[in-house]
Amino acid sequence: MAIGYACLVLGVSGTQMKSCLLKEACEEKLMDITHRNLVALDRIIDYNIHNNIRLFRISSDLVPFGSSPINHTEWWKHFDGLLKAIGRKIKDSGMRVSMHPGQYTVLNAEKPDVVARAVADLAYHARVLDSLCLDATHKIVLHIGGAYQDKEAAMDRFAENWRRLDENIKRRLIIENDDKLFNIRDVYDLGTRLNIPVVFDNLHHEVNPCDGERDEFVWIERCRSTWREQDGRQKIHYSQQAKQKKKGYHSDTIEIDRFMAFYKALNRDDIDIMLEVKDKNLSCVKCINCTAGDLNFDVLEMEWDRYKFSILERAPVLYDEIDRMIGERAGLTPPDFYKLIQRGLESKGDIESHTEAVLMVWDCINREATEKEWQAFHKRLERFRQQQTGLGAVKGFLRKLAEKYALEHLLNSYYFFL
DNA sequence: CACCGTCAAGTCGCA
DNA sequence: TGCGACTTGACGGTG
Numbered sequence: 135m136a137i138g139y140a141c142l143v144l145g146v147s148g149t150q151m152k153s154c155l156l157k158e159a160c161e162e163k164l165m166d167i168t169h170r171n172l173v174a175l176d177r178i179i180d181y182n183i184h185n186n187i188r189l190f191r192i193s194s195d196l197v198p199f200g201s202s203p204i205n206h207t208e209w210w211k212h213f214d215g216l217l218k219a220i221g222r223k224i225k226d227s228g229m230r231v232s233m234h235p236g237q238y239t240v241l242n243a244e245k246p247d248v249v250a251r252a253v254a255d256l257a258y259h260a261r262v263l264d265s266l267c268l269d270a271t272h273k274i275v276l277h278i279g280g281a282y283q284d285k286e287a288a289m290d291r292f293a294e295n296w297r298r299l300d301e302n303i304k305r306r307l308i309i310e311n312d313d314k315l316f317n318i319r320d321v322y323d324l325g326t327r328l329n330i331p332v333v334f335d336n337l338h339h340e341v342n343p344c345d346g347e348r349d350e351f352v353w354i355e356r357c358r359s360t361w362r363e364q365d366g367r368q369k370i371h372y373s374q375q376a377k378q379k380k381k382g383y384h385s386d387t388i389e390i391d392r393f394m395a396f397y398k399a400l401n402r403d404d405i406d407i408m409l410e411v412k413d414k415n416l417s418c419v420k421c422i423n424c425t426a427g428d429l430n431f432d433v434l435e436m437e438w439d440r441y442k443f444s445i446l447e448r449a450p451v452l453y454d455e456i457d458r459m460i461g462e463r464a465g466l467t468p469p470d471f472y473k474l475i476q477r478g479l480e481s482k483g484d485i486e487s488h489t490e491a492v493l494m495v496w497d498c499i500n501r502e503a504t505e506k507e508w509q510a511f512h513k514r515l516e517r518f519r520q521q522q523t524g525l526g527a528v529k530g531f532l533r534k535l536a537e538k539y540a541l542e543h544l545l546n547s548y549y550f551f552l
Numbered sequence: 553c554a555c556c557g558t559c560a561a562g563t564c565g566c567a
Numbered sequence: 568t569g570c571g572a573c574t575t576g577a578c579g580g581t582g
Binding site: 153155156157199201202204236237238239240243245248251252255279280281282314315523524526527530 | 553558560561
Binding site: 142150151152153154155158195236237313314380382383384 | 572573574576577579
């Protein structure tokens with residue numbers, strides 16, 4: 135069983151995907167961005183390995199305009215060594231990766247040119263995974279596409295276009311229920327008809343349920359049979375509805391009690407769960423820690439080290455409480471710990487608590503800083519306290535110093551982006 | 553540094 | 568018939 139997250143890591147420098155505008159795309163720029171993105175991917179994989187994360191979705195932005203005729207760089211040849219090295223790390227660590235083309239990749243479109251572009255896009259995604267030398271358990275997840283006022287005909291068109299795909303795309307392609315048109319029954323029917331594994335997405339199912347059977351676990355069990363030996367473990371998508379947002383909107387973070395209830399009811403150790411949530415790796419680490427049977431308390435201590443500045447910034451009283459509990463090393467289960475963290479993050483704090491956190495971070499920098507930096511810091515802090523600048527300006531300054539002096543402890547914390 | 557409009561792509565629904 | 572939402576982050580220009 136693995137729990138994963140999609141596309142980007144929060145709080146790890148050098149892991150962001152770069153993009154460029156179409157009008158500025160030239161060979162040199164495309165190659166440069168592709169190279170930087172591959173280096174970023176390599177760092178993400180390292181991060182995943184170090185944090186015991188064994189499921190990850192690679193961003194489609196890896197190669198800018200990767201499926202557009204604008205990009206005629208042969209990136210897979212040029213970066214062959216780097217790609218193979220990354221793929222090697224993925225395999226050696228037992229990680230499983232996937233990709234997920236977006237809403238513009240419509241295999242069942244009525245217009246032949248739209249279909250042609252969708253095929254080209256799938257070929258691009260398959261080429262990424264092929265270039266990493268990964269087997270067919272590393273999948274490409276796709277939605278069925280448009281309905282065009284006739285779902286049956288639209289599904290038939292999907293089937294027809296699917297049959298014409300190259301085998302190396304077909305062996306990776308899996309399909310998922312969406313939040314508007316094709317519910318889990320539609321996708322399951324199509325999946326069984328074509329022998330394509332089906333990904334069940336719980337939030338899409340909630341927003342776009344099918345007739346008849348509604349129970350999500352029944353559907354997960356049904357979808358299980360669409361996964362063959364060569365496809366690897368069954369995979370599902372899990373997300374929670376953001377409160378006070380439109381239906382289907384992903385929450386900022388995973389509410390741990392609800393996840394644990396789902397996880398226990400699911401009761402499967404042969405399934406992969408891809409989380410779709412705004413805080414990405416943060417919720418992923420949280421869910422992994424809460425489901426690990428033999429969690430070392432050191433892991434919670436590590437997490438506290440990453441969260442503590444953000445908690446002090448917002449809720450100093452709670453900070454003391456959690457810090458004491460962590461110090462005592464007892465009576466704190468991972469879900470309880472994360473619930474306290476969540477409560478802290480939901481607070482706003484005030485200028486005093488903001489200052490307290492700033493000073494605590496400064497304390498980590500102080501011994502490295504020059505006299506000039508000391509002065510610059512206190513000048514900024516004073517301006518913040520007079521409300522002449524925002525907290526962001528002070529934190530930005532601290533971040534730069536943390537980077538300058540390579541203070542890993544601060545750079546690995548969540549302080550600068552939570 | 554903060555803010556905001558814009559960006560490759562397709563479909564659907566509403567005015 | 569045409570335009571905004573979808574969903575989302577990053578870029579690039581401006582203040």
